[in-house]
Amino acid sequence: MAADRPPFEDVYRDYLGRIYAYIRAQVTTSADAEDITAQVFMNAYQAYDRFEPRNLTPAAWLFRIARNATLDHFRASGRRDRLQRTIEHQPEAEVDPASMAEERIQYRALLAHVARLPERQRDAISLRHSGLSFEEVGHLMSCSEDAAKMLYHRALKALREAVQGGAPGTGSAGPGASRGEPPHKPGEEHAVE
Amino acid sequence: MSDDKDDLELEALQRKLDDAFATTRPRRGFEDELWLRMQARRPLWTRLRDGIASLGSLVREAPAIPLGAVAVLLVVVIGAGILLNSGLNSSKASHGALSQAPAPADLALGEFGKLPTPALHPGLVDQGVPNSSSFAAAPTVAVPSNLYFGPANLRWTGQLPVEPPARALVYRYSEPGPELIGPFVNSLGATSKQATAPGYLGTYSGPGLTVSVRGTIPQLPREPFFVLTSANGAGATGTDPQTIAMNFLSYYGLFPTWPAVDGGVQQSGQQARVVFMRAFQLTTAQLAQVVDWNGERYGMEVDLINSQVRTVSGPLPLSLDSTTYRLISNEEAVRMALASPPASSQSIEPMPTVNLNTLEEVYVLAVSGNQGYYEPAYLFSGTFSYNGQTYTKRVLVPLVDPTLRS
Numbered sequence: 001m002a003a004d005r006p007p008f009e010d011v012y013r014d015y016l017g018r019i020y021a022y023i024r025a026q027v028t029t030s031a032d033a034e035d036i037t038a039q040v041f042m043n044a045y046q047a048y049d050r051f052e053p054r055n056l057t058p059a060a061w062l063f064r065i066a067r068n069a070t071l072d073h074f075r076a077s078g079r080r081d082r083l084q085r086t087i088e089h090q091p092e093a094e095v096d097p098a099s100m101a102e103e104r105i106q107y108r109a110l111l112a113h114v115a116r117l118p119e120r121q122r123d124a125i126s127l128r129h130s131g132l133s134f135e136e137v138g139h140l141m142s143c144s145e146d147a148a149k150m151l152y153h154r155a156l157k158a159l160r161e162a163v164q165g166g167a168p169g170t171g172s173a174g175p176g177a178s179r180g181e182p183p184h185k186p187g188e189e190h191a192v193e
Numbered sequence: 194m195s196d197d198k199d200d201l202e203l204e205a206l207q208r209k210l211d212d213a214f215a216t217t218r219p220r221r222g223f224e225d226e227l228w229l230r231m232q233a234r235r236p237l238w239t240r241l242r243d244g245i246a247s248l249g250s251l252v253r254e255a256p257a258i259p260l261g262a263v264a265v266l267l268v269v270v271i272g273a274g275i276l277l278n279s280g281l282n283s284s285k286a287s288h289g290a291l292s293q294a295p296a297p298a299d300l301a302l303g304e305f306g307k308l309p310t311p312a313l314h315p316g317l318v319d320q321g322v323p324n325s326s327s328f329a330a331a332p333t334v335a336v337p338s339n340l341y342f343g344p345a346n347l348r349w350t351g352q353l354p355v356e357p358p359a360r361a362l363v364y365r366y367s368e369p370g371p372e373l374i375g376p377f378v379n380s381l382g383a384t385s386k387q388a389t390a391p392g393y394l395g396t397y398s399g400p401g402l403t404v405s406v407r408g409t410i411p412q413l414p415r416e417p418f419f420v421l422t423s424a425n426g427a428g429a430t431g432t433d434p435q436t437i438a439m440n441f442l443s444y445y446g447l448f449p450t451w452p453a454v455d456g457g458v459q460q461s462g463q464q465a466r467v468v469f470m471r472a473f474q475l476t477t478a479q480l481a482q483v484v485d486w487n488g489e490r491y492g493m494e495v496d497l498i499n500s501q502v503r504t505v506s507g508p509l510p511l512s513l514d515s516t517t518y519r520l521i522s523n524e525e526a527v528r529m530a531l532a533s534p535p536a537s538s539q540s541i542e543p544m545p546t547v548n549l550n551t552l553e554e555v556y557v558l559a560v561s562g563n564q565g566y567y568e569p570a571y572l573f574s575g576t577f578s579y580n581g582q583t584y585t586k587r588v589l590v591p592l593v594d595p596t597l598r599s
Contacts, residue, residue, distance in 0.1 A: 009228075016224055021217040034219060038227050045231050107213035114210075129207075129214040153203075160206050 008048045011058050012041060018059075019066050022130040025111045026070055026122055036073050040066045060136045063127060067140055113162045121155030128152050222359040225476060226517050229362050232474055304516045305365055307599040311559035311568050313536040313589045314413060314486040315342040340487065341584040342537035344544050345577075349531060351550035353523045357569070357592055358476050360517040364556075364567040368409055369417055369511060371395060377510070378404045381421065381445055401425045406509060413486045414560040417509040421445070426501035434458050438467035438495035441502040449493055450510055452480050456492060467495040471508065473556045475569055481554040488555075488572050488587040513567075519594045520569065526552075530573045530588045541579055547586040549575040557589065561599070568593055 019040055024033040044051075044065055051061055114125050120141065127137045138148035374395045378384075383397035383404040390396070394406040394417070401424040408417050429441035435458060442448045449469055456468030471492035475481040482490045493507030521529070530549060551574050556567045573588040591598060 012228065012231075013224075016227070017218045018214075020219045020223075021214045024217050025214065030220070034223060037219065037223075038230065041227060042231060107209070107216055110209055110213045111217065125210065126214075129210045131214075156203055156206060159210075160202060163206070 018130050022126045025114045025126045040069045124152040125155045309559040309561035310598045311557040315537050339584045341586050343540040344535045346546040347531045349527045350548040357520045361569045362515045364513040364515045366511040368563045411560040420506040434465040463499045465497045469493045484555045520592045526571050526590045529590045545577045547575045547577045549573040
C-alpha cells in the first residue's frame with residue numbers, strides 16, 4: 001500500500017455518511033440509496049490498491065464512483081417512471097405522524113426537491129453540499145470551476161423556486177417554510193444530531 | 194425581489210442544504226453491515242492478514258499462550274500469506290479447493306428464512322462407522338470432564354459486554370455432493386477412490402496419503418469434514434510443530450479460508466497436535482469463535498508424530514452464503530440464559546446454584562435439512578463446587594431474534 005494512502009477502513013468510516021447523503025439526495029427511496037452506497041464501497045474496496053492519492057483526493061475519487069453508480073442506477077431503472085410512480089402512489093399511511101414534528105422531515109422534503117431538479121443541477125447541488133470544492137465539482141462534471149459555480153447557482157435558484165412553489169408533496173421546505181411531506185419513506189434514516 | 198432579499202434567501206437555502214446533507218445518514222447498523230459484507234468478499238490472502246491481526250489480539254487476551262510460540266506462528270502465517278498472495282503456483286495450493294472456494298454470496302436481510310435454533314448436545318460423540326477401523330470418526334476436541342449441563346439455579350453476576358450489533362451475519366452452506374468432493378481430493382493428489390462407508394462422501398488415496406470426506410452429522414451437529422492421513426508428512430519440515438504444520442498446510446493448499454485463531458499446541462512425548470480454531474467476524478472489530486455441541490472451540494487440527502504430520506482434519510472448505518439477521522439485546526440474552534432449560538437431564542443433587550459470570554460471543558452450527566447455518570450466540574458459563582470438585586456450567590443463548598428462528 002502506498003505510504004500516503006490511508007487505510008481503507010478510515011476512508012470508509014469518514015465518507016460513508018457523506019456518500020450516502022449524496023446518493024440519497026438523488027434517489028427516491030432509502031433502500032435504493034443503501035444499495036447504491038453498498039455498490040460504491042464494494043467497487044472502491046476492490047479498486048483501492050489502484051487509487052493514487054497524489055492525483056486525486058479520496059473525496060473526489062469516491063464521489064466519482066458514487067456519481068457513476070448513481071447514473072448507472074438511473075439508466076438501469078428508468079428514473080422518470082419510478083419517480084412518477086412514487087409521486088402518484090406515495091401511500092399516506094407510510095407517513096409517521098410522530099416524526100412529522102421533527103426538523104429532519106424538512107430536510108427530507110428539501111432533498112426530495114433536489115432529487116427533482118434536472119440531472120446536472122441536481123448533481124451540482126449534491127456534490128457541492130457533500131463538501132466538495134467547486135474545482136472538484138467541475139472536475140467530476142467535466143467542466144471548469146467557473147462553469148461549476150454558475151451551474152450551482154442556477155440550480156440553487158431553481159431549487160428555491162421549486163421549494164416556494166410547494167411541489168412536490170404537501171408542503172415546502174425552503175426558507176420561510178415550516179415543513180413538507182417528502183416522497184421518501186419516513187423513519188428509515190437516522191438523522192445525526 | 195430586491196437583491197439583498199434574494200441573497201439572504203439563497204444563503205438561508207444553502208444553510209438548509211448544508212444541514213440536510215449533514216444530517217442525512219444511513220440507518221443505524223448499516224455501516225457495520227456493509228463493512229461485514231465487504232469483509233466477507235475479501236480474497237483469501239487478505240483474510241490471512243486479518244488472521245495475523247487476530248493472533249495479535251490473542252496475545253493480549255490470553256497471556257498463558259507462550260509468546261515465543263505465537264511469534265513463530267506469526268512468522269509462519271505471514272509466510273503462508275505471502276506465498277498465497279504471490280501465487281505459489283509450484284505448490285499444491287495453486288490447485289487446491291481451498292484457494293478456489295468462492296467468496297460468500299450476499300443476500301438480503303433474513304433471506305434464509307426462519308433459522309434452525311442452535312443448541313448444546315452435551316455427551317454426544319460421533320461413533321464413526323461401526324465395524325470399520327479404517328474410517329475416522331469426527332475429529333474431537335478434548336472435552337473437560339468437569340462440565341455440567343444439568344439443572345441448576347442460575348444467576349447472572351458477570352459484567353455484560355458492549356451490546357451486540359443490531360444485526361449480524363449468519364453463514365450457510367449446502368451439503369456437498371460427490372461432484373464437489375472429487376475436485377477437492379484430486380487437488381490433494383488423492384485420485385483413487387476407495388470403498389465408501391455409509392455417512393461418508395468418499396475416501397480417496399494417492400501417493401503417500403488417504404483422504405476421507407464425511408458429510409454433515411446432524412445429530413451433533415457437525416459440518417462436513419475431511420481427514421487426511423499422510424504416510425510421509427509430505428516432507429514438511431520446520432523447527433517446531435507449528436512451523437511444520439503450517440508448511441504442510443501450505444503445501445496442500447489446506448490453510449483455512451476462514452479466520453483462524455491460534456489454538457496452541459498440545460504436546461505429549463513425540464506426539465503433538467497443532468490447532469487452528471475457526472472463527473467468524475461478528476463485528477468489524479471482533480471475531481467470534483465457533484464452538485461445537487459441547488461448547489468447545491474447534492477448527493482444524495494437525496497431528497504430528499516425531500515431527501512428521503500424520504493427519505490433518507478439519508471442516509471441508511465449502512462456499513458459504515451470508516445474510517444478516519436481527520439480534521436480541523444483552524438484557525434479553527441474560528433473561529433467556531437464566532430461563533433456559535438444561536441441556537442435559539443428568540443432575541447433581543441437591544440442585545446447585547451457579548453464578549454465571551462470563552460470557553463469550555461465539556458462532557454455533559445448526560442444521561436444517563440439507564443446509565447448515567453458523568449462527569451467532571452467547572455462551573454463558575460459571576463454576577460451582579460439588580464434593581470438593583469444581584464444575585463448569587455452560588448455557589448457550591442464540592443471539593438471532595427468536596421470531597426469526599424455528
